[in-house]
Amino acid sequence: MLRAAVLVLLLANAGYYAWAQGLLRSWGWAPPEQSEPQRLEQQIQPENLRVGRANGGSNNGNNAAPGNASAGDAPAAPATPPAPASASAPAANTSEAAPAVAVAAAEPAPCLQAGTFEKGQLDALRAATASLPAGSWTLEPISLTGRWMVYMGRFTDEDTLEKKRAELRARKVPYDRPGAALEPGLSLGRFSTEEAAERALATLGTQGVRTARVVQERTDATGYVLRLPAATAALRTQVEGQLRGLLASRAFRACG
Incomplete structure (x- = not known):
């Protein structure tokens, strides 16, 4: 049954192909011809038509007569040419022209x-x-303005200075160098008023610091x-x- 169906389809396709190609025209079986003779009758002087180039040049030396070509056969309009340079401005030498480079404004250096x-x-x-x-x-x-310091020193030698440093580290008391005028010694804090320095000294006394004192590090200057x-x-x-x-x-x- 399946073979018969396949055979019928093959024969139907072959018959349609022969009919579409006009192979059966002699037997009266063929599709109707498509033609539009009215378009040929609408042509005006077709013998004057010439095929031109897209850039407006002539074809084989013959220029098309203006107005004789139909709208469908007209060549494409050329691109609009660039405007000519002013006669007063000389042409630029492209071999020497350098591209313009935009220079970003540099930020001013800080104070x-x-x-x-x-x-x-x-x-x-x-x-x-x-x-x-x-x-x-x-x-x-x-x-x-004047400045006061909680100060320890001056020490007689470097060994004594190092022992005091170790004692302050054990008590977790910060210290610093006092400056050349008070070396060798230790600064336990600098203050803008003498009263503030005295209060700091009293607090350090509660931490076991006994040999420090308040000195004026600097006068108004x-x-x-x-x-x-x-x-x-x-x-x-x-x-x-x-x-x-x-x-x-x-x-x-x-x-x-």
């Missing part, structure tokens, strides 16, 4: 300062900064701040290299 320096350090500061570019640094005077108005990375590196000993723990910070 940095370090200090405070005492009056006795001015000569050393000026000598160390003499080779810096002119106008790249200034020394700004500032008023320094004038100090100086080293200021770099435009501290580029190169300038800062140069200053830190030349003032290594003077800067010590005085790190640069933003100008206030």
Whole structure:
């Protein structure tokens, strides 16, 4: 049964193909011909038509007569040519023209300062900064109020100093170096008023500190701040290299 169905389909397809291709036209079996003779009758002087190039050039030396070509056979319009350069402006030499490069505006270098320096350090500061570019640094005077310190010292030798350090570490009391004028010794805190220093000393007494006392580290005076108005990375590196000993723990910070 399946074989018979396949055979019938093959014969039907073969018959349709022969009919569609007009192979059975002699027997009167063929699809109707499609033609539109009315379009040929609508043509106007077809013998005058010429095939032109898209760029408006002639074909074999013959130009098409304007107005004679039908709308469907007209060549594509060429692209609009660029406007001619002004006669007063000379043509640019493309071999020498460099592309324009947009340069981003560089951010200004920050203002940095370090200090405070005492009056006795001015000569050393000026000598160390003499080779810096002119106008790249200034020394700004500032008023320094008196300062008091809770102090231990002076000790007779380094061994005694180290024993005191060990005692303070055992009692968890922080300490620091007091500065050249009070070496060898230990600073247990610096205060802007004598009263604040005395209160701190009393508190340290409750922690077992017996030999400390309050001293005036500095009287009212004038100090100086080293200021770099435009501290580029190169300038800062140069200053830190030349003032290594003077800067010590005085790190640069933003100008206030």
